[in-house]
Amino acid sequence: MVFTKFILPAFALASSVLAQSNSSDICDGPSITIASSADAQQIAGCETYDGDVTIDSSAAGQIAINGVQQITGDVKCNNATQLTALTSDQLNSIGGIFSLTGLTILSTLQFNSLTAVNRINWVGLPALQSLNFDQGVSKSNQIYISNTQLNNINGIELTAVGSMDINNNPYLTSVNVNDLTNVTTSLSFSANGRDLEISFPNLQDAANLTFRNVSKVDMPSLANVAGSMGFYSDSFETFSAPNLTQTGGTLAVVDSPDLANLSFPSLTQIGGGFLVANNTNLKAISGFPKLKTVVGALDFTGTFNSVKLPSLTDVRGGSNVQTKSTNTSICDLFDQAHDKGVIKGVNTCITGKANPETNPSATQGGSTSASPSATGKAKNAGVTFGASTPLTGLSALIAAILFI
Ligand SMILES: *[C@@H]1O[C@H](CO)[C@@H](O)[C@H](O)[C@H]1NC(C)=O
Ligand SMILES: *[C@@H]1O[C@H](CO)[C@@H](O)[C@H](O)[C@H]1NC(C)=O
Ligand SMILES: *[C@@H]1O[C@H](CO)[C@@H](O)[C@H](O)[C@H]1NC(C)=O
Ligand SMILES: *[C@@H]1O[C@H](CO)[C@@H](O)[C@H](O)[C@H]1NC(C)=O
Ligand SMILES: *[C@@H]1O[C@H](CO)[C@@H](O)[C@H](O)[C@H]1NC(C)=O
Numbered sequence: 001m002v003f004t005k006f007i008l009p010a011f012a013l014a015s016s017v018l019a020q021s022n023s024s025d026i027c028d029g030p031s032i033t034i035a036s037s038a039d040a041q042q043i044a045g046c047e048t049y050d051g052d053v054t055i056d057s058s059a060a061g062q063i064a065i066n067g068v069q070q071i072t073g074d075v076k077c078n079n080a081t082q083l084t085a086l087t088s089d090q091l092n093s094i095g096g097i098f099s100l101t102g103l104t105i106l107s108t109l110q111f112n113s114l115t116a117v118n119r120i121n122w123v124g125l126p127a128l129q130s131l132n133f134d135q136g137v138s139k140s141n142q143i144y145i146s147n148t149q150l151n152n153i154n155g156i157e158l159t160a161v162g163s164m165d166i167n168n169n170p171y172l173t174s175v176n177v178n179d180l181t182n183v184t185t186s187l188s189f190s191a192n193g194r195d196l197e198i199s200f201p202n203l204q205d206a207a208n209l210t211f212r213n214v215s216k217v218d219m220p221s222l223a224n225v226a227g228s229m230g231f232y233s234d235s236f237e238t239f240s241a242p243n244l245t246q247t248g249g250t251l252a253v254v255d256s257p258d259l260a261n262l263s264f265p266s267l268t269q270i271g272g273g274f275l276v277a278n279n280t281n282l283k284a285i286s287g288f289p290k291l292k293t294v295v296g297a298l299d300f301t302g303t304f305n306s307v308k309l310p311s312l313t314d315v316r317g318g319s320n321v322q323t324k325s326t327n328t329s330i331c332d333l334f335d336q337a338h339d340k341g342v343i344k345g346v347n348t349c350i351t352g353k354a355n356p357e358t359n360p361s362a363t364q365g366g367s368t369s370a371s372p373s374a375t376g377k378a379k380n381a382g383v384t385f386g387a388s389t390p391l392t393g394l395s396a397l398i399a400a401i402l403f404i
């Protein structure tokens with residue numbers, strides 16, 4: 001098992017308690033299977049149960065796992081289709097996986113003391129509408145919740161998490177994890193309630209972020225995304241990341257038909273590709289006043305009438321720009337940027353295109369090599385992306401060095 005450092009203290013405590021108990025004790029595990037609350041009484045006297053607890057698929061009605069405070073292994077229940085409630089009064093940590101799958105009529109999950117779970121895996125809990133976790137789970141490395149009837153995830157009160165994937169919960173309309181400051185691997189939401197509103201008021205550092213089919217995302221404190229950040233098929237009209245300064249990977253905004261306004265006032269560097277595609281109501285690609293560097297390729301397709309990237313001095317990949325708009329000034333801008341060495345790879349720019357097409361290979365890969373035979377037309381006009389940005393090869397190179 002791999003624990004990140006924030007979860008260690010709880011389990012270090014657990015093992016010191018364990019060291020004092022008798023080796024023949026039932027509390028030493030390695031595993032127990034229970035089908036009733038009476039069965040669970042066998043471990044009620046254990047402060048720490050050192051092993052796995054499996055709830056048999058024949059379990060029916062309500063099961064209470066009372067008394068025990070720590071379980072070092074897994075707590076698992078699969079296919080107990082007659083189980084209605086699973087409760088525990090004193091259990092505060094689960095060192096392995098808390099896995100509940102295929103529990104057709106489970107409607108109550110009440111763990112009054114639970115605060116630390118290494119991994120949560122809840123899949124196929126179609127009768128579960130809410131969690132009753134009085135203390136709130138504040139430490140977890142990995143959370144996967146799919147196919148439940150949850151309306152919210154109140155009770156998951158994390159301060160940090162490795163990865164969290166919440167998908168296919170059709171009644172989920174609200175997620176607010178107030179104390180979450182750090183996501184170290186990934187956060188992903190997809191195919192939940194149509195009106196899902198997500199709020200992470202204190203999230204500062206994240207790795208990969210993916211938001212699919214959501215109606216609102218609020219991350220006012222987000223400062224750094226180490227991986228990629230993607231928005232797909234969302235229904236919001238605006239998205240704003242006021243404090244975000246950089247991404248380590250691709251920034252993608254795709255297929256969000258109502259989106260009219262993007263705002264990334266602090267963003268200076270995109271560490272991968274920059275993809276804006278198929279957002280039919282997005283008429284201007286703007287809202288990136290400080291963006292200097294795109295490490296990958298740039299790919300814009302849609303119906304936009306203008307592009308404004310006043311600080312852009314370095315695109316290390318190529319560019320693919322295709323819009324239905326007939327505003328030819330857009331391509332003048334890109335062609336000049338290519339000629340000046342801002343865009344290092346091949347530049348393709350087409351206005352008045354009936355079916356704008358993205359170039360997936362460009363934004364997935366890293367940089368492409370510069371091509372002297374690109375489509376850029378030779379022009380000496382001084383107009384470029386930035387009114388006051390010097391765009392000589394040298395300054396582009398300096399920008400590149402500074403932002404590596
Ligand atoms: C440990 O085992 C000894 C002898 O087997 C017994 O006397 C004692 O009560 C046990 N202690 C605990 C905490 O179970
Ligand atoms: C649960 O039931 C499903 C379908 O009835 C089956 O495919 C799956 O293997 C079962 N899982 C376990 C752990 O028994
Ligand atoms: C988030 O976690 C990473 C990796 O552990 C760490 O470098 C960073 O400082 C943390 N950020 C915050 C805001 O705690
Ligand atoms: C983002 O996810 C990819 C796999 O999808 C993984 O390889 C990468 O390490 C993640 N990025 C970070 C910063 O954790
Ligand atoms: C979510 O978006 C995808 C496309 O990105 C779409 O295929 C799917 O139907 C949507 N799901 C829901 C539940 O809205």
Ligand SMILES: *[C@@H]1O[C@H](CO)[C@@H](O)[C@H](O)[C@H]1NC(C)=O
Nearest residue numbers: 201202220221222223242243
């Ligand atoms: C945004 O960043 C600034 C400067 O680092 C900081 O003072 C401010 O508190 C941040 N805003 C939020 C909402 O976190």
Ligand SMILES: *[C@@H]1O[C@H](CO)[C@@H](O)[C@H](O)[C@H]1NC(C)=O
Nearest residue numbers: 238239240260261262263287
């Ligand atoms: C876009 O959103 C930002 C931040 O929410 C706002 O300041 C700006 O005025 C909006 N722009 C337009 C054109 O609506």
Ligand SMILES: *[C@@H]1O[C@H](CO)[C@@H](O)[C@H](O)[C@H]1NC(C)=O
Nearest residue numbers: 254255277278301356357358
């Ligand atoms: C944009 O829409 C077109 C036509 O529906 C589709 O072929 C293309 O794959 C879409 N691009 C992206 C990045 O979703």
Ligand SMILES: *[C@@H]1O[C@H](CO)[C@@H](O)[C@H](O)[C@H]1NC(C)=O
Nearest residue numbers: 305306307308327329330333
């Ligand atoms: C045409 O595009 C240029 C460059 O983005 C922009 O400055 C101008 O306002 C656009 N014209 C119209 C009519 O939208």
